[in-house]
Amino acid sequence: MGGTFLESSDIRTIAQQMTSAILSTAEVSSKGEAARIALAPVRNNTRFLIDSQIFLKRLRIELNRVSEGRVRFFMQDNAQEVRREVLLEQDETAWEAAADEIAGHLLRNLPPTTAGRPIRVAMGQAKNVNITGMNAMSFLTIVRARLLEQSRGRVAFVSDQVAERVQQTVEDKSAAPSAGVDCLLCGEFVAEAIQVAEGKQQIELKIKEKTEVFGQTYSKENTDEQTLKFETRQNPNVAKRFHCQLVHVADGTILCEKTVLLERKMASGTGAADYILTGEISALSKASQGASRSDYVIVSFQLVDPQSNELLWEDAYESKRASQVGTVYR
Amino acid sequence: MNAVLTRRVGFLILLVTLLAGCRSVYNVDRAQERELATEGTVVFVRPTEYSLLGTKSLSDYVEVVYEQARRNDAGLLEVRIGLRAKGGQHLWDVRGRDFPLSVQTAFYEAPVVGEGQRQPPVYETNWQRVSLLRGATSDHKVVCPVKSGAYYQVTLSELK
Numbered sequence: 289m290g291g292t293f294l295e296s297s298d299i300r301t302i303a304q305q306m307t308s309a310i311l312s313t314a315e316v317s318s319k320g321e322a323a324r325i326a327l328a329p330v331r332n333n334t335r336f337l338i339d340s341q342i343f344l345k346r347l348r349i350e351l352n353r354v355s356e357g358r359v360r361f362f363m364q365d366n367a368q369e370v371r372r373e374v375l376l377e378q379d380e381t382a383w384e385a386a387a388d389e390i391a392g393h394l395l396r397n398l399p400p401t402t403a404g405r406p407i408r409v410a411m412g413q414a415k416n417v418n419i420t421g422m423n424a425m426s427f428l429t430i431v432r433a434r435l436l437e438q439s440r441g442r443v444a445f446v447s448d449q450v451a452e453r454v455q456q457t458v459e460d461k462s463a464a465p466s467a468g469v470d471c472l473l474c475g476e477f478v479a480e481a482i483q484v485a486e487g488k489q490q491i492e493l494k495i496k497e498k499t500e501v502f503g504q505t506y507s508k509e510n511t512d513e514q515t516l517k518f519e520t521r522q523n524p525n526v527a528k529r530f531h532c533q534l535v536h537v538a539d540g541t542i543l544c545e546k547t548v549l550l551e552r553k554m555a556s557g558t559g560a561a562d563y564i565l566t567g568e569i570s571a572l573s574k575a576s577q578g579a580s581r582s583d584y585v586i587v588s589f590q591l592v593d594p595q596s597n598e599l600l601w602e603d604a605y606e607s608k609r610a611s612q613v614g615t616v617y618r
Numbered sequence: 619m620n621a622v623l624t625r626r627v628g629f630l631i632l633l634v635t636l637l638a639g640c641r642s643v644y645n646v647d648r649a650q651e652r653e654l655a656t657e658g659t660v661v662f663v664r665p666t667e668y669s670l671l672g673t674k675s676l677s678d679y680v681e682v683v684y685e686q687a688r689r690n691d692a693g694l695l696e697v698r699i700g701l702r703a704k705g706g707q708h709l710w711d712v713r714g715r716d717f718p719l720s721v722q723t724a725f726y727e728a729p730v731v732g733e734g735q736r737q738p739p740v741y742e743t744n745w746q747r748v749s750l751l752r753g754a755t756s757d758h759k760v761v762c763p764v765k766s767g768a769y770y771q772v773t774l775s776e777l778k
Contacts, residue, residue: 300744308694308761317692354741354763 292583292609302605303350309603322360326558328566386548391434397544406444410451412474472535480527491518527553564592582610651734663775695762703750720745725767
């Protein structure tokens with residue numbers, strides 16, 4: 289179509305030239321495994337309003353086509369909602385495997401039974417439920433079920449009422465009778481975060497309803513006000529673990545314990561990036577009093593080491609065109 | 619008698635025309651292996667414009683100053699050709715002109731020069747723009763990002 293700025297053929301040429309240059313760098317060519325690259329937006333400093341990300345997109349396509357796995361990119365902008373759903377579902381299905389892992393570990397570390405009597409275990413309470421936003425007691429119940437399945441009679445659980453009394457005894461450190469219970473199964477949810485996440489959040493909603501009543505000789509306004517309170521539970525985006533303990537009721541010592549990962553932190557994946565690929569479009573534009581104009585354009589790309597912030601590679605594509613016709617990019 | 623003959627001949631011509639029109643596909647001519655074998659590593663596309671005297675062929679104005687192919691440090695084939703606009707070479711055009719060129723490079727696994735049979739390229743660049751100023755040598759560098767690319771052919775054409 290003409291004009292002084294970049295055209296589609298330039299975008300393809302840029303992608304091909306930069307691809308060859310990136311694959312020729314020592315950082316990429318001599319790396320045994322694939323170099324992981326995060327994309328940072330291309331900055332557009334020109335007078336043209338264009339989709340500057342098209343340069344990175346075309347460059348990424350070219351690199352993926354020909355690099356034969358030598359470079360890997362992250363899907364940074366698209367499909368993140370579906371990815372989140374997939375990961376959440378995978379974590380949900382991993383709960384049973386985690387319960388099996390805990391049960392197996394506890395059984396291997398149980399004290400030997402005496403006189404053929406099964407070890408009597410009370411199921412206690414799980415702590416830090418609010419932090420993780422999970423149904424902790426449900427998970428502990430799954431652990432109990434798995435423990436019973438795998439123990440083949442070595443373990444017997446007492447009723448909830450007895451378990452409650454035993455829990456109280458252990459917490460109070462009192463010498464109250466433990467109803468023949470040997471161990472207390474309890475646990476704690478651990479959220480891997482330095483910042484404290486809000487467990488519960490109160491939301492207050494005030495609704496005002498105004499009614500106007502008109503009569504032949506009078507008018508009246510009725511105002512009803514209603515306050516609704518909601519309680520939401522946050523699910524912080526952190527890795528969540530369950531720490532399970534088997535406590536000896538008689539002396540309060542921990543017989544065995546096991547920590548399992550329940551839910552991974554939802555991350556963009558760019559934390560594993562070796563390099564950042566970014567770019568910039570700059571131009572020197574001239575226009576005379578007549579209609580003639582010219583544009584000198586530099587499209588530069590940089591490969592940055594995120595650790596040291598060093599520029600590992602930089603290359604550019606230059607173009608200068610003069611025209612009598614102005615072009616608008618859409 | 620003549621009228622009958624004319625009618626029959628006319629019918630025959632119509633039939634042949636219709637039969638020929640019924641074919642939806644035709645074979646495309648194959649490139650002559652002998653001609654392919656004579657092609658070098660840098661070739662010009664035949665000009666599309668002809669003037670009253672001679673042609674406006676690129677080969678009248680452009681010459682290859684150098685041609686270099688080597689493996690770079692990453693093991694990729696790097697081709698560099700120096701293209702110079704040598705100015706007008708004819709009595710009717712002694713000045714010559716500044717003009718842009720389109721350059722495309724195709725990379726192959728097997729040799730191209732002297733070979734009739736040709737494999738599909740492992741990588742092919744788009745038509746890239748090279749500006750030539752009269753008397754100046756323009757360095758056109760292209761690197762094949764595919765490691766198996768070992769042979770090449772550069773095609774020069776007028777920019778359209």
